[in-house]
Every structure is written in structure tokens, then in C-alpha cells.
Amino acid sequence: MPTTQDYEYLLECKNVIGVDYDEREDRVTVFVTQKESDDCLADEDHVAKRVADAGDDVTIDVVDAGYGEEREGFDALSIYETVPEAAPGREGRHRPVPAGVSESNANLTAGTAGPYPARVTDPGDGDVVWRDDIEPGDLVRLSNNHVYARSNEADPGAPIRQPSPRDGGTEDDAVGDLVGYVPIEEGVRVDVAARSAGPDRDAADYFELEDAWPTGxxxxxxxxxxxxxxxxxxxTTGVTDAEIEATSASVRVNFGDEHGPVLLREQLVTGSMSEGGDSGSPVFLEDGALVGLLFAGSAEQTICNRIGLVESELGVEILTAEPDANGSTDGSDEVAVHTTTLDHTVSVDLEPSSLSLESIRFEDRIRPGERVEAAVTVGAEPGTYWLAIEDERTTVTVPKNGDGDGSRGRATASILVSVPDDVDDSLTVRIRGGPVGSLE
Known part of the structure; x- marks a missing residue:
């Protein structure tokens, strides 16, 4: 079955800055900076001819991005020296800081404070740039790389201001430091960065949205x-809405002179609902579930990262409420389970009682008869512990916290889960564990 990447050759065509393949409708949507008549296009720039020459028989939609001229990509929405004025109430100083108000790197014009709280799960994973002192369990606030890290140009520790400099933010308005980001590079799937955060200066609220949001x-x-x-x-534009036009788009986005147009994959494309300075905005479904992180757009479209990729690529877990002293977001002993299919039941058998299961995240779709990797996060006193699911066993080391006082910390380990062939719509996972000295 084709995927969007199979049609990325269309990005070679004049005016084309985005492409999306919808498997359900066998349809290719092509986003162009301007529409031109067939007789103005060379054969190599004619989308329908290129698809026909490739032997594909699919429906093609050509959608105007509204630039009215040839361009190399959509615009990252906070890279320019001039951005519009902020919506009323969003340009001011907020303490604690809610999501949706003016906030950016001290050397940027303006951006938007994104989702909080997010909990770091694995700061040592992949190519992510993290400040050296960041540990699993640390709380951070999210926005775009180009808002907090100035498109890879800022060093960890760079100050973040609320409000943004464009809205009068000064040194006295520093609200945190840049602590991590996913580098912007060809083929990346997210434009995301994190700053230091905490309940003393941040609120798990979303400006002018329902108090219960995010519901998930x-x-x-x-x-x-x-x-x-x-x-x-x-x-900039406050609370706005639009319909989703594409769900797995490959788009070219202009991040300024230092980077030029960069290809990003697996993006959500909506109708227009943003302007310059809205980068970093959290995006929600009608039921209140957080679904995207806004970062780019045009006069006709807005581009958002899938929020699931924001979490997995950066190595964080977005929480729906401020965690309590025990790390729980609701004061209960319920375990956070993140999965892509099926209902799920978690059975826990951990010794000693100080070892607790914080969350389990399945990193891929759960399919009968297959194995899927699970990221298991535990809380405990510093030390090394074993964890097991069925016959799979691993160890995890909970580090001492920065104060070295021996208080509880968190750590995450990966372990494979075998899904039974006869699983229907519910999966039960039993997790066992304890100090390594308790192994038989």
C-alpha cells in the first residue's frame, strides 16, 4: 500500500510545498504556493502528468496555499522580525504561566507558550539535545524548536521570557531556560523544544479554553x-478553529536564512487558524484531547506536529494535570497506560512497596501475535531494580536526584511485550519487579 513518502517526488514540481496520501480514499492532496494553468507548466512540473508517468491511478487534489507566488515552503510562524500584535490579554505578564500566551527565546520576536506539564522520560535517547542536568521525571514546558531554541541556534540554558520581547518582555521576565530540543533537519517529524518549568511559575491551564482541557x-x-x-x-490570534485537511503530510517549511526550506514528515494540515507569533500553540480535538503542536502555515493552511510524535521524538510524556508530591496527576494509584490500540489492564507485582509503576507506554501498534516494545517508568529510591513482563526481563537504575539526599526518583526501561495470537480487544500485562538482590 502506498504512503505519503511514495509521493514526495511531487515536491520537486514548481510551486509544490506539501503532499499527503490518504489511504482510505486513495487520494493524493498536493499543496501549492499558487495555481498555474497547464500551459504555463513544464511537464516535469505538472503534477497529474508526473503521477501518470509513475503509473499511479489515484485521485489528485491540488490545494492553493495562498501565497500567490512561487515559494520554497510554508513559513515557520515565529522566525520573522515583524509579527502581528498579540490578542488582548495574551501579551501581558502571567504568573503562573498558562499555555497560549506570549513566550519565546530572549533573542526572538514572539511565540506561544505550549503544553505544560510534560515529564521527561528519557533524556539520553536518540539525537535530542538535552542540558546535562536534566533527569527522568523532570517537568518541562513545550513549544517549538524555532521558538525556544531559535532553529538549533541557541545553547541549552538560553533564557526564555514571558512575555516575549515583542510584547515587552525583559530580563526580569525570564521564566525558565532552554533545556532540550529535537534538532531541525531534513526529514524530521517535529519542531519541538522544552524549557525548565515547575508549579511555582507554571500552570496546567490553557488560556481561554475549558478548565477540563486537555481531557486526554x-x-x-x-x-x-x-x-x-x-x-x-x-x-496572536487567540482561540481559533479549523478542519483537518491532511493527516500524514510531507511539507517543506522555511526556517529562515540559516536553514532554508526543510522537509518535515507526518504532519497534520488544517485550514487557516494562525498567524506569525502563534508558533507553539497547543491544538485540541472537539472532545478536549490534545492532538497537535502548531508551528507553521500560510494564509490558507496551518501545519501542526502530531502530539504523539512530539512526545516520542523528544522523550517526554504530556500530563493532563499537575502531578502531586508522589508524581500522580490525580492523587490516585492509577497507572498511566499509553497505547495505540485495544483496551488494557495492568497487573502490578513490585517489591518493595517503595517501588511503584508510574506509567507504561507502548511504542507501536499492538497487533495479535506480534511483539511490541513498551517503555516502563518506575518510581523508587535510588538503586538498581529488575523488571519483568512474562519471560522478558531487564534492569533499570534509578539515579540520585540533584540534591543527593536519597529521595525518590524515576527511571524508564524498555521491555518487549508478546501479544497473544487470540487477543481480542483487551490486553492484560503483568509487570513484576524488585531490587536486583531479590532475583532468585
Missing amino acids: VRRDDYETLRGETVTKTGR
């Missing part, structure tokens, strides 16, 4: 969202 985090089944209405809260 949408981490899967994005392909079914075409046509759904989404809502964002952002610095």
Missing part, C-alpha cells in the same frame, strides 16, 4: 481525523 492526549489513529474540527489557543 491523542497518541494514535491520526489517519481517521481528516475532516475533524480542531481548536488552538495562541498568542
